[in-house]
Amino acid sequence: MTIDAFTVNMLVAIVTMTAGTLYLLETMLRREVGPGRVWALGFLSGMLTVVAYLLWQGTADPWVAIAIGNAALVSTLGCFWLGCRSFNAHRVRPAGAVVGAVAIVQLVVTLAAGPDGGDWAGAVLLFFGVAVFAGLASVESRRAGMGAIWSSLGFTIVFAFVAAYYFVRAIVLWVEGPEGSLFTTWFNSSITGIVSIVLTIVALTTATMLRTGRVTVRQDAEHATLQVTPAGVLSAPSFETAVGSVLSRARGEEASCAVASVRMDDLAQIGVAFGTVEEESIATQWHTGIRRYAPVFALVGDGDEASVLIAWQPASPGDARRVAGRIQRRLLDDFAERGSAVIPAVGVGIAFSDDVGYDPGALIDAAQDAARRSSTSPDASVIVAEAGDDRAAPIRG
Template identity: 40%
Template sequence: MGLDVFTVSVMTAVVVLVAGTLFLLETFLRKDETVGRIWALSFLAGMLTSVAYMIWALDPSSIWPTALGNAAFVSSAGCMWVGCRRFNERGILIAACAVAAGAVATFAAALIDVARGDWAGAFVMFILIAAFAGLGAGESFSGEMRRNRNAIGLAVVLAAESLYYVARTIVFVTQGTESALFRTWFSTESTSLVTVVLTIVALLTTSILRAGLAGVRGVSVTSDLQRTDDGVLRADSFARLFGELVVRAGVRGETVGVVSVRVDDLPQITTAFGRGEAESVATAWRQATRRAAPTQSFVGEDGNGGLAVALLPSSPSEARHVATSVRDAVFDGVREARLSVLPIVTVGTAISSRRGITTEDLIAVARATAGETGTDVVDVDDVTPSAAR
């Protein structure tokens, strides 16, 4: 026997509300990254969607629950995309404005298209959900998320949501809501089942991603130069300082260098041993790197799983000595912490005295050079421009 719309709405609401509550509760209980807060907004919008549609199921004649639910649904998909952009350390202002505009347009479309009844504003909603979910999937396959295997699940969820709504839009326009094809595969009941599955997978993947991210990054402290609570410069602040150092060193013909210290298996440690163990590894690694860095150097974040130490070495041998000291300090720090797992730590160093060299070139070469020995130092001046990128 088939389930009625109200029963399906309640079932979907229970799953979404539980998932959203879990994610929000973790957000409130811990100091979280911007990424986690944006994804929490996505789950909060999903919860609002479920409540609005449940009210609509009780009173289908009222247009306000439909308009509110549609706008919240679009916001939920859009916030997932914005969160992915923030994870990849890209600008989010324009994306956030686009999501806000999309939500307003969806709400207005439902009120304008009130004659369609239950499907008021559905076309605009379908198009925007497909677009935002597709953008989120594309973002999940690029940048830092592309290098994080735990992001595959979220990418698949967003891609599946986008494709489903593309298909739903096509059938909605060409066949109508009363067609057998739409009723079988794209009705409210069918979509609710799809939503339940995607919500559960999205909860798991975003929780894992956020846990790994929180272990890698500290909590930011607002200041002119933003630092985490353990004293490491945030990526944008480090890039600004390092950029100024590179320019001044280039003008004077001095050698500038960067040591890349990476622990790329933190997401795997989170999955296998839990967030607590991953955070302990990250704490030991970050503290050891700061202790071992020379007094006149500065340490900053370099993406997910990476730290960079900017310095002015007098020679390649001094740069190698700093890199080796950092490597040994990290290994000692991890061992002294008596952790149940030893992370894979890689260290690489790049130096240059050429005017016009960019921070991106130096960091890229240091990353590419990173190995477990930590003794390799590459002079970027001897590397072709294409190889340095």
């Protein structure tokens, strides 16, 4: 049985509209920021694509609808790539400018063909653009924090397939034209519609799973569930669980471990004074800087809404103090080089298992308390928590 192109487009439209509406509603209910918001733009572009292509099938002079649909389609894949970059805390604006430029070029090229351009006006450029952005999204989904999450394999596989399919489709169309036997048999609109349906379903499922930030790690005899935030660090409960596992082994070896808290209490005030965009930008730079400057094999996770925690095994207490001081200085230097209107205060506190003990909760609480003292001290010095009570020793420089 052969399904005509209009029927296939109707099926694609139903699936895309349903998936897009569900994702957009969830995005609004969750008040999503970061990658979820960018992926929502991708679904919106996909919805615009199917509407434009339905107009193409249903009108006598569809060249404007074709141009809009082509530009929206390349934007859809571009937005999914941008969402993956945002998830990994990579720069989005320059890449976004590239996506916008490609979409505009696609629109202009298709419109330039005019009414006589036919159904495949600008199609070769479109297919190459889709292939490139899908390939970039597939590669980005295996990088940084996103690559550590098993559910991102859905993006990796489906975008790799889409990239390969559209690349070959572009070559075939370029070589033999839209009337060629190979193109009409294996790369026609019906088969492409099936590819689009699969892409939409996998994209909806994977994007929904990714923004929960959940990753399951299978071990030999047990299952441990860790939660990784979109910033690429462990959630607070997951961090405490992971630190507890490390400390239980360190206790048996009588090894010294350290937990540092890097605190920025005025982030909310920055959002009120300068807007949420500035607040999100500083928060992203904060998380990125801590991940970059923390020891290589350190655990990095959220503490509370104003702190990020680092756990590692230092060579000595003095080495831990130097590491904490270096992180603080480099973060402040990065904020200064950024040229923003405000440089937030960064407090750092350290707690050692030799002083506080091997209980993860107590060690984290001690580091947090020391960081609070640091953030409110006149010189924002690094403070080391001491055993017992409220005492803490400041470290200069």
